[in-house]
Amino acid sequence: MKKLLNVLYVTNPDYYLRKEGLNVVVTLEGKRMGRFPIHILRQIVCFNYMGVSPDLMKLCMEEHVPITFFTPYGKYCGRVVGASYGNIYTRKKQYRLAESEASLDVARNMIYAKAYNSRKVLIRGRLDHKETLDSERVQEAIDAMKTWMTEIKTCKDKDSLRGMEGVIARLYFSVLDELIVKQRDDFYFIERSKRPPMDRFNALLSFFYAILANETAAALEGVGIDAYAGLFHTDRPGRVSMALDMIEEMRAFVVDKFCLSLVNLNRIDKRHFEVKENGACLLNDKGREIALNQWNKRAQEEIIHSFTEEKIKLGLLPHVQAQLLNAYLREDIEAYPPFMMGG
Template sequence: MKKLLNVLYVTNPDYYLRKEGRNIVISLENQRIARYPIHILKQIICFNYMGVSPDLMKMCMEENVAISFFTPYGKYCGRVLGASYGNIYTRKKQYQLADSQESLDFVKNIIYAKAYNSRKILIRGKLDHKETVDLNRLEEAIQTIKEFMLEIPKQTDKDSIRGIEGIIAREYFSVLDELIVKQRQDFYFIQRSKRPPKDCFNALLSFLYALLTNSIAQALEGVGIDSYAGFFHTDRPGRVSMALDLIEEMRAYIVDKFCLSMVNLNRINRSHFEIKENQACLINDKGRNLLLQYWNEREHEEIYHPFIEEKISLGLLPHVQAQLLNAYLRGDIESYPPFIWEG
């Protein structure tokens, strides 16, 4: 189990990071802005253009502190990691399963969990906002998702499950707009748009999906699993397919629920976004700083994990799931247990 320490977010695009003794120093035009001891950090996430010194990269690799790079608008660029502590037999098993039908049960489990958690978001939204939402529309989507969930265990190949997953996702996103009950003029959801996001709510989803994917990839690499070799998502150069597999079970509970809260509690507003020439809607500097503040606070919230039967910090969830996947690959448990939201 990894202890949940701090994540350092570098949000000013002009900041530069360098090493000073066993400390991380942030500077602007050669003037020191802040200094942090390396031992208090678990990860550094940079949204800057100026970069990081080679000496600091080396120290972070030695201390197993990952450095992840994003553009100022949240597009993932890459990361620097230290040595992987997995063994070759675990990775051989992973690659063997990735190229075979043996991983079908894993795929069924994560997509069932995705559907379950997505449906739970709709159920909770219906109960919390029953005076303002279209109850019939929500109930119809909830029932449709349940019907397709029951079909998942019957499938005999991954392509069939991909088809069902697509239907469930479309049904879920078709009514997600009902759960946005405040700031309706500025925040609405017609359909999922990714590259680029076309509205404020999609911008929130894309930004935070990228952050969560990065956290999952780091957690996988930390236990020795190849984050690029997935069982459900197909392989592509530069695509962290296994991280994308695991995010399926977490995205509704961790990201979608958080975004709805940010909007419905008026914690973020239209002034935190900007529209580019290509009509992309992106989070600006002020909005990103605010969002990361609340995101970091939420990572320290305690949740109950039904499989390990313990309370953990939400920020530890990717690490717990990575460890459970590692246990499955080693043969210590019979199947991979995805995260199911029981709240």
Template sequence: MKKLLNTLYVTNSDAYLKREGLNIVISVDNKRIGRYPIHILRQIICFNYMGISPALMKLCMENNVSVTFYDPFGRFCGRVVGKSYGNIYTRKKQYKLSESIDSIDFVKNIIYAKAYNCRKLLIRGKLDHKDKIDLPRVEKVINRIKELMLQIPLAKTKDEIRGIEGKIASEYFSVFDELIIKNREEFYFNGRNKRPPLDMVNAMLSFLYSILTNEIASALEGVGIDSYAGFFHTDRPGRVSMALDIIEEMRAFMVDKFVLSLINLNRIDETKFEIKENGATLLNEKGRNLILSYWNERSHEEIYHPFLEEKVQIGLLAHVQAQLLNSYIRGDIESYPPYMRK
């Protein structure tokens, strides 16, 4: 249970919420663990099975406090809102921005954050494993990404930024294999490939990118943002473009670092994969279950959020960023602050 950005997160799956006057009371096994006045909140996000009382739901609707429900694994279930909730206002502004050059500052911010977090991961790898990697090769890419970062603020169009982003990704993945220090014969990486992935590292990256994309899409829908209307990724039927926008800032820290830890800490082996006749390499059922187990375990770890200036659970990061994006779209904050790992 945690309150951030005027939002109450209920992460205990056994928690039950009820009304007590003009207050929200949270209990577990009939024991009170929290109490919040309704007027200090803008929304409640629940990851619990026990639910919320009808009386509290009514109080929330009367006070324009939205209540969003997810299952304990983070899948979006639904949302209860009052009649004056500004969902249509937010989406109209979102659609207008998506067609406008005015959203270029948002695009610059997320791609700069992507570059920063990729570079940060390489620097960390260089410091931790300097005797096990090709230092000149990694340092060259670290410097090259820094040069590309300096070009981002100067870009005039989104297409220019897409070009810079492509170069950043190419440089980064050209040395990603250097960060694999265990089981290199099995977990080799010769560059990013997908649809289908052709090695075990790419299989894990693709699987977890999909998991994180779905988590972000659920978080966006939870605050009333259309996850299909992005500012950086172009529209395409069935593509959650806004979720793909937000994942750019999170890939290196949330997924890439996690995959490296699975390999380098010997938490996964080749028995968790299957290789098809066409060379496609996929996680088998045991592999998926193993990775999701570690993923959910990691979600409870806390990280420092520079913009909020406080710690948040890793599993709540997508929800925090969705709220910040919502604040930016509505004009409550001047620019969108992407997550940059310090």
């Protein structure tokens, strides 16, 4: 099993990263702020303007530690990676699969798991907060989602599947606000707003969906799968469609539950956000620092994987799913097993 190494998040926009031997050194105006051995890092994620030295980029490429760049507000910019260690035969199979009818089977499994996990989050939320939420409204969404899950199993084409996925998402998001039970004056969810997010909870979702997509893309590339050649999302230049396919099954469990816990456990509040002139609501420097610290802590939590039945750290989930997809492409297993919440 792959070891869960650290992700170095650089949240201060004025930090600069450079190489010192086999170490990553973080500096501010020439003063050393931190030093990290390269061998303990899985990847580096930068939200800084100052950048990274060419020497450090070279070291990271040699050690297969990708460097990903976001704007300070969480918009993905790009990634620096070393020479591809992907298997060309695996990628050829992936491309053939993407053009074949068999790709519908994989996409259907992923979207079924998305519906299952989204519904599971609502069921747990209803049980945990039955005295504070509209149980009848939440139950209606839960029942409707179950009906659509039956439809997904027999779906015959991707366009229909995309329509079903949209219905599932609307049902889920229509009652997600009920699961926000603390700080109700400051956090609410009316509808999903993405570019840009228009309220604090959407800001959290957008930020961590981007983080999860990046981690999943890195996991896919790590086993030799092309993160840009998807099976459900349509191809688009610069879009990691395969990573976006895979995170569909993980969104509710990995990101949504996490964001709800940040708010409901008072780990973040309105002081950690800022509103731009266009109405966009975004995490500020302190907010990103707090949220990413909590994200790293949650990555260390252990879960039982639904297919392997092994205990794994949550942060390894994208890597396990990437390995399972790779096993399917190699024909080691008969079907791709998506992640399904337990309990």
